[in-house]
Amino acid sequence: MWFQEANRIFILPAGKIQWWLLNELREYMQVVFGKETVIADEMPPPAGVINRERGQIHSTGLIEEIARRGYPGMVLGVIDFDLFVPGLNFVFGEADPAEGVAVVSITRLKEEFYGRETGQDLLLQRTLKEATHEMGHLYSLKHCPDPGCVMHFSNSIAETDRKSKEFCPACTRTLKNL
Ligand SMILES: [Zn+2]
């Protein structure tokens, strides 16, 4: 896949995302995946993919919108809007390895969503986990049975908090052998 050969990862804010969070994400992705990582100019959240009834964005539609913009590398879209795919109430993110595009929503990673007080570090840790997870899919990794591995599927914030932001030894080996 050409975008795996491309030497850059683009972090693309779709709408307003706090700068400190994007920058921490940029630094972490660069270390984990060993590619120059840059923050792209903000794009507006695409109005066409908002499902007004659900008040959510269909994440596959968002991925298609981003893919159409033709960034020369892998793209990680970051959005503060709730995402869903048909069949699931919500998703923290989605990845399309064929397009080289992944998206992560920070909406449900914020403590405010659960009626609790803001926790900046908690938001950061959760964002790094979900971003690493979706980027891992772009590198062909599948879901991992190890509940501590970042590639473990999580569909609740408790599961996200339970897993680490690291790849388990098996996933690390797969990543290194690519
Ligand atoms: Zn996944």
Ligand SMILES: [Zn+2]
């Ligand atoms: Zn694993």
